Amino acid sequence: MHVFKFGGASVRDAEGIRNIGRIIAQTDGRLMIVVSAMGKTTNALEGLVRALCEYDLSGFDALYDQVVSTGELQSTRIVSAYLNNCGIANEWMDITQIIVTDDQFRQANVDMDMTQRLLKGYLKTHPARIYVTQGFIAGTPDGRRTTLGREGSDYTAALLANLLNAESVTLWKDVPGVMSADPLRDRNAHLLPHLTYDETEQILAQGAQIIHPKTIAPLREKNIPLYVKPFLHPEEQGTVIKN
Numbered sequence: 001m002h003v004f005k006f007g008g009a010s011v012r013d014a015e016g017i018r019n020i021g022r023i024i025a026q027t028d029g030r031l032m033i034v035v036s037a038m039g040k041t042t043n044a045l046e047g048l049v050r051a052l053c054e055y056d057l058s059g060f061d062a063l064y065d066q067v068v069s070t071g072e073l074q075s076t077r078i079v080s081a082y083l084n085n086c087g088i089a090n091e092w093m094d095i096t097q098i099i100v101t102d103d104q105f106r107q108a109n110v111d112m113d114m115t116q117r118l119l120k121g122y123l124k125t126h127p128a129r130i131y132v133t134q135g136f137i138a139g140t141p142d143g144r145r146t147t148l149g150r151e152g153s154d155y156t157a158a159l160l161a162n163l164l165n166a167e168s169v170t171l172w173k174d175v176p177g178v179m180s181a182d183p184l185r186d187r188n189a190h191l192l193p194h195l196t197y198d199e200t201e202q203i204l205a206q207g208a209q210i211i212h213p214k215t216i217a218p219l220r221e222k223n224i225p226l227y228v229k230p231f232l233h234p235e236e237q238g239t240v241i242k243n
Contacts, residue, residue, distance in 0.1 A: 001030040003166045005135060005157035009174040010231040011075055012039035020079060021086050023172070023234050024130065032160055033090070034135040035079050036153045037071025042136075045071055061105035062144070065137075069096070069145040072134035072153075080132040091128035096139035098122060099159065101146045108138055108146035116163045133160075154212035158226075162218035169224060171211065172231035177239035178203070178210055195241045200226075216241075 004023075010016050024031065037045075045068045052067075053060045073094070080092040098118050101108035123131075135153020138146045148155055154171055161169045178200070181189040195203075197220045204213045210228065219226050220243075229238030 001032055001164050001166050002027070003032045003034065003157050003161045003164070003169045004172065005034040005153055005169065006036065006079075006172045006231065007153060007174070008036040008039050008041070010172050011035060011079060016231075017079055017082050019231060021083055021088065023231065024083060024088055025086070026234070029129075031130045032157075032164065032166070033079075033130065033132045034153055034157045034160065035072065035076045035132065036135050038075045038078075041071040041075070042068055062103075065105045065108075065145050065147045069134075069137040069147060072137050076132050076134050083130070083132065088130065089128070090130040090132050091126050093122065093126070093131050093133040095133045095135075095156065096137055096145050098133075099138035099156070100141055101138045101148070103140050103144065103146065106147055107149050108140075110138065110148070110159060112159075112163070114141075115159070119160070119163050149212070149214070151209075151212050152214070155214040155218075158215045158218040158224075161224050162222050165222060166224055168227060169219060170227040170229055172229055172234075173210070174231065175210065175228075176230050176233075176236060177228045178208075178241075191237075192239055193237055195239060196243060197241060200241050 006020055049064045049067050080090055083090050100111045100114045135156040136147055138148060140146060157169050176191050178192045179189045180192055183189040197216050201216050223243055225240055225242040227238055227240050230236055
């Protein structure tokens with residue numbers, strides 16, 4: 001199985017969702033598709049939580065996770081429905097019932113053993129070639145939604161790849177791949193086509209935000225290659241990260 005992750009920029013409008021359909025239609029084999037909230041939906045939901053808690057910050061983090069997580073649930077419902085309508089059959093999966101965490105809201109810690117059992121059971125009872133699910137969000141054993149840290153969808157994709165022993169993970173981004181510098185600040189910035197796990201972690205430690213910092217460890221453990229590719233130009237090389 002391969003894991004694809006599409007960020008908010010790739011599903012910000014109808015054309016973006018159609019583009020996902022084109023990418024999936026050209027891909028063979030089994031897929032686990034992880035999708036973020038559309039565009040700036042998470043920012044808008046964060047604003048709503050701040051407004052609700054303006055005069056009472058008690059329980060803020062718990063409320064934050066319950067509200068903000070709705071963005072991913074909505075976007076994946078839309079993507080799943082669109083793909084089915086195009087004849088790309090898929091199974092929509094509620095990741096909050098699969099990835100189990102503690103109740104450290106906004107920065108929840110994953111129970112890998114329980115998550116693996118639940119994921120294995122779900123795939124057995126819901127066989128499909130393609131699954132569509134959410135990034136960034138998870139759930140406690142008692143059913144409360146949690147989040148894995150801002151921009152945590154990359155991390156979700158890596159966790160699922162680890163548990164599935166996936167062949168690869170592809171992060172579809174609005175950039176050509178991992179760059180040598182911020183192209184908006186450095187005209188000499190160029191694509192880095194090949195990186196090791198160590199090199200990538202060094203880049204992230206220096207402040208680069210192209211990949212969530214927790215993403216590399218689950219992939220390194222299973223030696224799963226990570227591809228960072230532009231979703232508007234899927235034919236381009238992008239960056240591959242591996243040993």
